[in-house]
Amino acid sequence: MNVITLTVGSMTNAIKARKALVAGGIKSKLVKLDKNKDGCAYAIEIKSDGIYSAALILRQLGIEYSLLKEH
Amino acid sequence: MIYFDNAATSFPKPPSVIRSLSRCVKYYCGNPGRSAHPLSIKSAEKIYETRLGVARLFGIDNEEYVSFTKNATEALNIAIKCTVKEKSHCIISDLEHNSVIRPLEKIKRERGVEYSVFDSDLPLKEAIIPLIREDTGCIICSVVSNVTGKRIDITELSRIAREKNLTLILDASQAAGHININLSDVPCNILCAPSHKGLFGIQGAGILLLADGIQRDTLTEGGSGSDSFLTEMPQYLPDRYEAGTLPTPAIVSLGAGIDYIQSIGLEEIYGKIKGLTEYARDVLLSVKGVKLYGADEGIISFNFKGLSSSLCAEYLVKKGIYTRAGYHCSPLIHRKIKTEGVGAVRVSFSYFNKKSEIDRLYFAMKELSC
Numbered sequence: 001m002n003v004i005t006l007t008v009g010s011m012t013n014a015i016k017a018r019k020a021l022v023a024g025g026i027k028s029k030l031v032k033l034d035k036n037k038d039g040c041a042y043a044i045e046i047k048s049d050g051i052y053s054a055a056l057i058l059r060q061l062g063i064e065y066s067l068l069k070e071h
Numbered sequence: 072m073i074y075f076d077n078a079a080t081s082f083p084k085p086p087s088v089i090r091s092l093s094r095c096v097k098y099y100c101g102n103p104g105r106s107a108h109p110l111s112i113k114s115a116e117k118i119y120e121t122r123l124g125v126a127r128l129f130g131i132d133n134e135e136y137v138s139f140t141k142n143a144t145e146a147l148n149i150a151i152k153c154t155v156k157e158k159s160h161c162i163i164s165d166l167e168h169n170s171v172i173r174p175l176e177k178i179k180r181e182r183g184v185e186y187s188v189f190d191s192d193l194p195l196k197e198a199i200i201p202l203i204r205e206d207t208g209c210i211i212c213s214v215v216s217n218v219t220g221k222r223i224d225i226t227e228l229s230r231i232a233r234e235k236n237l238t239l240i241l242d243a244s245q246a247a248g249h250i251n252i253n254l255s256d257v258p259c260n261i262l263c264a265p266s267h268k269g270l271f272g273i274q275g276a277g278i279l280l281l282a283d284g285i286q287r288d289t290l291t292e293g294g295s296g297s298d299s300f301l302t303e304m305p306q307y308l309p310d311r312y313e314a315g316t317l318p319t320p321a322i323v324s325l326g327a328g329i330d331y332i333q334s335i336g337l338e339e340i341y342g343k344i345k346g347l348t349e350y351a352r353d354v355l356l357s358v359k360g361v362k363l364y365g366a367d368e369g370i371i372s373f374n375f376k377g378l379s380s381s382l383c384a385e386y387l388v389k390k391g392i393y394t395r396a397g398y399h400c401s402p403l404i405h406r407k408i409k410t411e412g413v414g415a416v417r418v419s420f421s422y423f424n425k426k427s428e429i430d431r432l433y434f435a436m437k438e439l440s441c
Binding site: 011016 | 103106107112115116119122134135295296297298301305307309310
């Protein structure tokens with residue numbers, strides 16, 4: 001199973017996103033990245049099979065995210 | 072010891088606040104929003120929970136509109152200096168604290184801003200409307216006076232501000248924690264409050280609630296924990312107004328304080344404080360030589376004939392009763408009640424005060440009058 005990293009920007013967004021994903025039954029891990037376009041950023045790692053549900057949850061919360069990588 | 076100085080800072084704090092604070096400092100207080108290790112993440116989670124608690128308390132949907140400052144004064148400085156435009160005009164009440172007056176005076180000198188003061192004893196429409204000019208942009212007002220306890224009708228104030236398309240900045244320093252301020256019913260643009268008074272947190276944090284979500288200029292710039300190559304503060308809230316390390320223990324204590332208030336209920340807290348104020352007012356009025364200036368919303372100011380406020384307060388300290396004397400950083404109201412030169416003794420209550428403590432105040436003042 002692949003892991004997908006979704007960049008969400010600030011720590012506040014990351015916490016908000018992680019809580020919502022956990023409440024939605026999607027396991028996630030909060031990580032910090034240092035290769036974002038403006039420097040460091042917070043991101044959420046989820047398993048690739050959860051991407052669609054995760055995307056829906058983040059959109060409903062109004063959290064902008066970008067798909068950084070699949071690994 | 073009888074503590075009647077809750078308008079300065081509340082004491083004691085609820086046991087749950089002390090436990091929360093102790094757990095934070097002992098077990099997990101990392102730097103929130105800087106690293107990705109468990110201490111940093113846990114601290115950030117706790118701060119997020121406090122943001123949620125503040126948002127719920129004041130009836131707003133978006134917790135990102137809640138920024139944390141170091142106190143209400145800093146929040147008011149940001150609110151005023153980042154909102155009031157150059158050469159514009161503001162309206163303030165005659166109840167305002169120096170945390171409103173001094174920033175206004177500074178931008179008056181630096182940016183040609185002018186301000187008018189409305190009489191809080193008049194009906195709001197009568198007091199404010201005549202002061203509105205073409206260049207008026209903002210109303211800044213305390214919800215409750217820290218000297219007389221006088222409460223402003225913020226429902227009416229909000230209505231006037233919206234009708235006249237004016238930005239409304241509320242100083243809720245003496246109201247938060249016992250008066251229900253629901254911004255979905257009583258919209259304002261910005262609300263400021265400290266952690267350490269009615270909200271039962273410790274000193275070191277303040278609330279800057281940007282209820283209109285509008286991104287303004289910043290007052291302080293520094294590290295925000297992400298987007299390090301940007302040379303400006305982030306555009307998004309709350310990070311835009313949170314430069315530097317947040318006061319995590321103070322914010323955690325604020326969250327615990329709000330939880331405590333919600334567990335008791337604002338109505339219950341308000342009722343008790345109202346009852347204590349009315350009892351203390353009646354008790355003080357019965358003492359010959361006492362002159363009362365105001366008694367409402369948990370705050371009473373008075374003087375004793377022939378005695379300066381500081382000497383009276385000193386006498387009360389010897390009786391184990393702690394109050395505050397002087398001008399309470401609020402010059403306008405003291406000029407209005409003609410206490411320039413003497414100040415006033417202020418007694419202020421929290422949910423933890425008791426009628427029996429007010430009885431001790433009565434006996435102390437009665438001894439003085441004899």
